[in-house]
Amino acid sequence: MKRDSKLSGVLHVLLHMAEQSRPITSEVLAKAMCTNPVVIRRIMAGLRDEGYVRAEKGHGGGWTLACDLEKVTLRDVYDALGSPVLLAMGNRSESPGCLVEQAVNAALDQTFRDAEALLLARLGEVTLAALSADFHKRLSARGGKHDLETAHAS
Amino acid sequence: MKRDSKLSGVLHVLLHMAEQSRPITSEVLAKAMCTNPVVIRRIMAGLRDEGYVRAEKGHGGGWTLACDLEKVTLRDVYDALGSPVLLAMGNRSESPGCLVEQAVNAALDQTFRDAEALLLARLGEVTLAALSADFHKRLSARGGKHDLETAHAS
DNA sequence: GTTTCATGTAACTTCATATGTTACACAATG
DNA sequence: CATTGTGTAACATATGAAGTTACATGAAAC
Numbered sequence: 001m002k003r004d005s006k007l008s009g010v011l012h013v014l015l016h017m018a019e020q021s022r023p024i025t026s027e028v029l030a031k032a033m034c035t036n037p038v039v040i041r042r043i044m045a046g047l048r049d050e051g052y053v054r055a056e057k058g059h060g061g062g063w064t065l066a067c068d069l070e071k072v073t074l075r076d077v078y079d080a081l082g083s084p085v086l087l088a089m090g091n092r093s094e095s096p097g098c099l100v101e102q103a104v105n106a107a108l109d110q111t112f113r114d115a116e117a118l119l120l121a122r123l124g125e126v127t128l129a130a131l132s133a134d135f136h137k138r139l140s141a142r143g144g145k146h147d148l149e150t151a152h153a154s
Numbered sequence: 155m156k157r158d159s160k161l162s163g164v165l166h167v168l169l170h171m172a173e174q175s176r177p178i179t180s181e182v183l184a185k186a187m188c189t190n191p192v193v194i195r196r197i198m199a200g201l202r203d204e205g206y207v208r209a210e211k212g213h214g215g216g217w218t219l220a221c222d223l224e225k226v227t228l229r230d231v232y233d234a235l236g237s238p239v240l241l242a243m244g245n246r247s248e249s250p251g252c253l254v255e256q257a258v259n260a261a262l263d264q265t266f267r268d269a270e271a272l273l274l275a276r277l278g279e280v281t282l283a284a285l286s287a288d289f290h291k292r293l294s295a296r297g298g299k300h301d302l303e304t305a306h307a308s
Numbered sequence: 309g310t311t312t313c314a315t316g317t318a319a320c321t322t323c324a325t326a327t328g329t330t331a332c333a334c335a336a337t338g
Numbered sequence: 339c340a341t342t343g344t345g346t347a348a349c350a351t352a353t354g355a356a357g358t359t360a361c362a363t364g365a366a367a368c
Binding site: 001006084085099111112152 | 155163243245259260284293
Binding site for chain 4: 001002023025026027037038041042045055056057058059060061062063
């Protein structure tokens, strides 16, 4: 099964926006993410509705951050994406009357629930600010400068 | 994203086989699982290769358990299925040179690894025997008798 | 031995879903 | 009012999982 990388992608975009004071257009973001402007808008719609980003139309328009990086966790971002499923596996729930199936599901359910809870808890512990700080640490370690365009040129 | 229920389904099948001393054909299993005999064979191939089940051809043939339920864990079954991906989300890894992406991936990776480790550890703790015992507990609690065919009739 | 019943597996088809694309309405800026 | 941008619906494409067909192989019944 193919893994969904929306969360990873959105975080990537958000951190880039944090480095940029000017609005960034969907088109530019799409180039950086190797995808399509419309896809970007679709993904960002949830974040906009939650007020984490703002979209402006017209000349000089585009996306800007509209939240305090300290206050927004990866969990918040995840939720804004519509809380997509975390686990690639689930229970069969045909034949709910079958006691064998009930036994199997009971065993797996608890395991799955715990793993999901762990994931959500972890995501809730990390703020965008923490990610940004990590980025800046890497940046000064490498001593380079940063640019959205060139960083994704290859 | 749709969840894969192969593990759940296979466990279901295995427990039913444990209740039955006669071999069960792919066709019967397929009916019970609402699927196709060929799909059953495909799924069971891994288990057969690991020696957990045996397949016999010809009259009176079919699938039988070939392992000690005490010794086989859900983790073993999971592995026999080819260790399918556990998490529905993953990292983008385009632009590996981008420091933003590195920071994002570092944060998510650890979380994802931990969740996977938790899942695998849990699966490793539960034996087929434990599942079977749970089933029998439910069975006597309901006081009924058990039959593969009727349990999936609806 | 040959007929029947079963698995083993390759090849193909179908289906569901995620992603990409087009098109156009709407809004803001110069 | 032309240009540049988002918002979104509608459609197209691609990907992969599941279902299906077909046939080879092997074992048991007769």
